[in-house]
Amino acid sequence: MEPSSQGLGPLGVSLFEKKLVFVTGKGGVGKSSVTAALARLSSQAGLRTLVCEVDSSGDASNSLGIEDIGFKPKNVSPNLYAMAMNTEEALAEYLRLNLKLPRITTLGPLARAFDFVANAAPGIKEILIVGKLCFEVREHNWDIIWVDASASGHIVSQLVSPKGIAELVKIGLVKEQTDWMQDILSDPVQTALILVVTPEETPVAESLELVARLRTETSISLPMCIVNKVFGEPFSFEESQIFDEIYGGDLRERFEAEVGSSAASLLQVSRLSSGLRSSRARHTTDLLMGLDSSISTVFIPYFMGSENGVRLTLEMAEALVAELSGS
Numbered sequence: 001m002e003p004s005s006q007g008l009g010p011l012g013v014s015l016f017e018k019k020l021v022f023v024t025g026k027g028g029v030g031k032s033s034v035t036a037a038l039a040r041l042s043s044q045a046g047l048r049t050l051v052c053e054v055d056s057s058g059d060a061s062n063s064l065g066i067e068d069i070g071f072k073p074k075n076v077s078p079n080l081y082a083m084a085m086n087t088e089e090a091l092a093e094y095l096r097l098n099l100k101l102p103r104i105t106t107l108g109p110l111a112r113a114f115d116f117v118a119n120a121a122p123g124i125k126e127i128l129i130v131g132k133l134c135f136e137v138r139e140h141n142w143d144i145i146w147v148d149a150s151a152s153g154h155i156v157s158q159l160v161s162p163k164g165i166a167e168l169v170k171i172g173l174v175k176e177q178t179d180w181m182q183d184i185l186s187d188p189v190q191t192a193l194i195l196v197v198t199p200e201e202t203p204v205a206e207s208l209e210l211v212a213r214l215r216t217e218t219s220i221s222l223p224m225c226i227v228n229k230v231f232g233e234p235f236s237f238e239e240s241q242i243f244d245e246i247y248g249g250d251l252r253e254r255f256e257a258e259v260g261s262s263a264a265s266l267l268q269v270s271r272l273s274s275g276l277r278s279s280r281a282r283h284t285t286d287l288l289m290g291l292d293s294s295i296s297t298v299f300i301p302y303f304m305g306s307e308n309g310v311r312l313t314l315e316m317a318e319a320l321v322a323e324l325s326g327s
Contacts, residue, residue: 008045011296012324015224016042018192019137020184022149022159022220024210025196026203030228030316033308034196034300035148036063037316041324043080047143050136051082054129054158060148065310081142090128097135126161127178134162134181137190152195152210159185159193159218188221195225197287199280208290225295227287229302231280298323 008016015021015038023038025031035051043049050073053060061069061084064076071089073081136145149155162181185191193214197207207225214222288297300323303315 008321009325011224011298012321015192015194015324016045016047016144017189018144019142019190020133020145020147021191022147022155022193023196024149024152024155024193025228026153026206027151029196029198029203030300031151031196032059032148033063033312033316034194034226034228034320035146036060036313037320038194039064039080039082039146040077040313040317041320042144042146043077047079049080050142050145051076051080051148052133052145053082053084053148055148055150055154059308062308063310063313065313085129085132087125087128090132094128094131126158127164127181130158130161130185131177131181134184137184138180149193152206155193155210156213156217159214159220182219186219188223192221192223195222196228197225198229199227199284199287201283204283204287204290207287211291211295222295224298225287225291226298226300227284228300230284230299231302 021038023031023035025034032053039049039051051060051064053069061067061082064080064082066074066076066082068074069082069084071083071086073083076082133145133147136142150158162178162185195207195210197203211222214220291297298320300316300319303312
């Protein structure tokens, strides 16, 4: 089934035609839930979908409603699989596939040797992560891979790891493999990065810093920024102004007498709504002004009472369908 048959607009179709999509953002912005929601949509569109949880602090497995995921992909639902990255197991797989070494039954000695090498040579762990993902793309094992990637402060080092290793190793097998990894990562037809941000000061500032670094240090495509946890407004701007006048004016006593016991709560909600409207609008404006016009912006509302888990994932998926269908 083609993505277009699911009612997605050009933006959604273009996204679902990718082979490898990294989803990143500052911790707490909801990147794991967004990753899981996008993966559910692509699997429902008939695409054989893999979710890879890279960051140990990621929560994609919980967002998908499964437990005990490991390096071997685990079936979640029709067309949808999930795995957790493990660099030691990735190394064992690399040695088996490329150097024809037999499968290692215990990773203990290998893990100790790997830690020694990785600590001595920065970039080793990162390239194993990226290498595993690029290998899955090259082998056409999946229609699309969604990566619950490292937080925004660490994602660049992973994306540039093939280039860094290639600069150190000029010939041989490692050089050849870093070349095709870089080809996949720099191909906007196959690979993209999605940035998740909330309309708050620190996430916006860090996201704009990441966008600048991605532009200067990597060649990866950044087609979309997802603004998550956007608060709906219980009152219009005009209504909020009226409540502000009542809150600080002579009408408050009369208002409380007319409305009754709920008056104080109503005024507090209005004050909170007005404050959030002002601050979040300012941060959203800063974000939009800092992004290139080539980056599409998608908004997901804040779902009260759904902090994480399958329920939030399904609500996000529904919101994303609406956003991706209108492009």
